[in-house]
């Protein structure tokens with residue numbers, strides 16, 4: 001059976017069990033400068049920023065990033081997820097170690113936190129209760145068309161030593177994380193050779209104008225069969 005692939009992280013003090021197939025990441029500290037901030041949830045772009053960040057969490061995210069560099073595991077990116085003042089998830093870039101292009105710090109921190117908060121996901125009929133899949137009402141003023149969603153990582157913040165790429169930012173939306181604190185900017189990231197800033201611009205373009213060739217609505221009727229299966233499933237758990 002495959003166990004946690006992050007032995008070094010566990011040695012550093014991981015509290016979570018090394019669940020099969022789930023990766024755990026770990027930590028201690030280093031220092032950085034002022035953190036950037038992005039507030040999510042239902043606020044408009046001009047609304048108030050997130051609550052003041054805590055430097056120690058950015059230090060931990062940065063420590064993870066430096067560890068990845070020093071061990072040759074990946075790029076200089078680390079992330080921690082915080083709930084009620086405690087770190088519940090850690091991630092670091094391990095693209096070089098794994099050869100997996102999406103092995104980014106933020107995504108793996110989200111998987112780590114989810115594994116910890118959601119130990120019985122999809123197991124048994126009560127899988128929603130007490131897990132991150134538990135349904136909660138939509139926020140006041142939310143544009144969401146449905147009355148409730150799964151909790152996911154609502155109530156959590158993520159600290160990242162560098163600006164999130166669009167994939168990770170999207171993962172943060174899916175996770176319903178409330179606040180993002182990042183240190184280095186997209187420009188800083190471009191300056192050390194990582195080119196993801198263009199993706200934000202590309203997403204705003206029509207499908208036909210993007211850098212990657214996209215065949216829109218190819219065999220739509222075929223794909224829709226899976227959607228029908230979902231809608232026909234009487235006991236489906238929405239999220």
Ligand SMILES: [Zn+2]
Pocket residue numbers: 104105106164165166167168169
């Ligand atoms: Zn990313």
